Amino acid sequence: MAHKQRLLSVSRRDRLLGLLLALFMGSWGWIGCGEKEQQTLTDGPSPNAQKEGKPQPLKVEQEEQIAAEVYYRRGRRYLQHSQYEEAIGEFSRAVHLKPDFAQALDQIGLAYTLQRRPGEAIPYYKRAIAQTPENGIFLMHLGKTYMDLRDYAEAKKAYRRALELGVKRAKIYYDLGVVSERENELEAASSYFQQAIQVNSEFADPYCRLGAVLEKQGEPTEAAYLYQQALKKDPRHIPTHYRLAQLYLKQGHREEGLRLLRDFQHLKQAERERP
Numbered sequence: 001m002a003h004k005q006r007l008l009s010v011s012r013r014d015r016l017l018g019l020l021l022a023l024f025m026g027s028w029g030w031i032g033c034g035e036k037e038q039q040t041l042t043d044g045p046s047p048n049a050q051k052e053g054k055p056q057p058l059k060v061e062q063e064e065q066i067a068a069e070v071y072y073r074r075g076r077r078y079l080q081h082s083q084y085e086e087a088i089g090e091f092s093r094a095v096h097l098k099p100d101f102a103q104a105l106d107q108i109g110l111a112y113t114l115q116r117r118p119g120e121a122i123p124y125y126k127r128a129i130a131q132t133p134e135n136g137i138f139l140m141h142l143g144k145t146y147m148d149l150r151d152y153a154e155a156k157k158a159y160r161r162a163l164e165l166g167v168k169r170a171k172i173y174y175d176l177g178v179v180s181e182r183e184n185e186l187e188a189a190s191s192y193f194q195q196a197i198q199v200n201s202e203f204a205d206p207y208c209r210l211g212a213v214l215e216k217q218g219e220p221t222e223a224a225y226l227y228q229q230a231l232k233k234d235p236r237h238i239p240t241h242y243r244l245a246q247l248y249l250k251q252g253h254r255e256e257g258l259r260l261l262r263d264f265q266h267l268k269q270a271e272r273e274r275p
Contacts, residue, residue, distance in 0.1 A: 068094040068097040068104070106124065136164075136166060174196040181213060193213065208240045249261075
């Protein structure tokens with residue numbers, strides 16, 4: 001009987017210890033956890049789930065950056081296909097997400113420039129330059145737009161700053177030559193046109209304008225040579241046909257002059273009829 005009581009006592013004690021152990025383990029989430037249940041507990045929402053579910057500033061900024069880049073690439077595709085309004089729309093969406101997106105601002109300006117709306121382009125170029133003052137390409141675009149507006153003083157400032165920043169483009173030298181020629185600074189104009197040719201020897205425009213400068217300086221033979229070089233680079237270069245025709249007529253080369261004059265008229269007519 002005493003032995004039986006001892007067994008019962010041990011049994012009760014074991015049950016009590018088991019219950020205490022079970023309660024202790026249950027407080028750590030281990031009761032009844034099979035593999036599936038353990039996975040559920042591990043992957044379930046944490047006590048801070050509501051807090052973690054809120055958009056974090058860094059994540060939002062990254063998402064906006066990605067979206068802005070997508071809009072920018074779409075805008076570039078539209079611009080390459082001359083769909084200017086669509087391009088402006090996409091670039092504007094990019095700027096809405098990232099107001100300091102200098103490349104998108106510049107491309108809006110470029111789209112307006114290509115639409116021959118230079119007055120609307122300039123504020124965007126200036127905003128782009130304000131974001132990245134050392135970007136010479138943006139300054140080159142601004143200079144070209146001022147040339148379209150015939151604001152030569154501002155064009156010179158923008159172009160010269162672009163050159164200082166290392167942007168050596170034939171178009172910059174050519175336009176600076178045009179401005180210098182308009183201001184009757186013939187030596188400076190000649191130098192700029194020569195630099196344009198050095199940068200891009202296939203660019204017909206500076207050959208033609210350098211020839212015109214040499215004509216003004218009383219050097220018709222050298223001028224005729226440069227006009228001929230321009231036509232080798234571009235046989236359909238309209239201004240050169242006219243200038244060389246006039247020069248030949250002045251020199252008494254009537255047949256050659258009239259032929260070039262007819263070519264000039266045909267090219268001008270084709271240009272007017274071009275859609």
